[in-house]
Amino acid sequence: CSYTIIYFMFNLILFGPPGSGKGTQSANLLQKYNLQHISTGDLLRDEVARKTPLGVEAKKFMDQGMLVPDEVVIGMISTKIDENPHVRGFIFDGFPRTKQQAIALDKLLEFKNTPISLVLALEVPDEELTKRILHRAETSGRADDTEEVVKKRVEEYRAKTEIVASHYDAQGKVERINGLGTVEEIFAALSAEIDKVIL
Ligand code: B4P
Numbered sequence: 001c002s003y004t005i006i007y008f009m010f011n012l013i014l015f016g017p018p019g020s021g022k023g024t025q026s027a028n029l030l031q032k033y034n035l036q037h038i039s040t041g042d043l044l045r046d047e048v049a050r051k052t053p054l055g056v057e058a059k060k061f062m063d064q065g066m067l068v069p070d071e072v073v074i075g076m077i078s079t080k081i082d083e084n085p086h087v088r089g090f091i092f093d094g095f096p097r098t099k100q101q102a103i104a105l106d107k108l109l110e111f112k113n114t115p116i117s118l119v120l121a122l123e124v125p126d127e128e129l130t131k132r133i134l135h136r137a138e139t140s141g142r143a144d145d146t147e148e149v150v151k152k153r154v155e156e157y158r159a160k161t162e163i164v165a166s167h168y169d170a171q172g173k174v175e176r177i178n179g180l181g182t183v184e185e186i187f188a189a190l191s192a193e194i195d196k197v198i199l
Helices: 022-033 040-049 053-062 070-082 099-111 126-140 147-161 163-169 183-198
Strands: 012-015 036-039 090-093 118-123 174-178
Touching (some): 012 022, 012 163, 022 036, 022 183, 036 040, 036 070, 040 070, 040 090, 053 070, 070 099, 099 163, 118 163, 126 147, 147 163, 163 174, 174 183
Parallel strands (some): 036 090, 118 174
């Protein structure tokens, strides 16, 4: 795919319920816009696979479809931002997932004088989320891709994460995107919103 150069710091949050396509779309967007990807899900799964103390603790929550405690996730993000001082910007995928995480992220970025530029929120109905994740379960090997755990993950999203969109609505930064359609159609819709901000 073609490559778009961004000339100023650009920080994007890709937001949406579990299975809405955040991971899928991030992979395409970071190539197109040359941004650094930060996925808390990926970072946590890496800690779990390496059986670090953080991973052992996080696994207890993840296997039940619950959010990992804020202080663990915020610490991880802070380290990751510090490890990448020279990037054009970040795609935050699956973070922030609580209001506390959003407040912490704003503070971390304020310190660097590079606030969130845009929040793209993927909207997908619950039945479709379950269908996609159970389809992924056939090959993912993820302990949290079962029907019971997916139900809990969606509940956690509605109870604790949805509110993050209001936090950024108050800053006028949220664009809602229909997350139903082909991966290419959704990628085009997301790119169009980014281009409005950067071009
Ligand atoms: P994540 O790794 O963020 O998991 P996810 O929500 O399932 O991923 P995503 O929305 O990216 O779905 P994907 O693109 O893969 O989190 C896992 C767990 O980690 C959480 O439950 C929590 O315990 C913990 N965690 C992570 N971040 C945290 C935080 N900040 N705070 C606390 N805890 C945290 O898409 C799913 C499937 O749909 C794929 O199979 C894909 O191929 C398919 N798909 C994508 N787009 C499609 C389309 N357009 N049509 C059809 N299928 C599509």
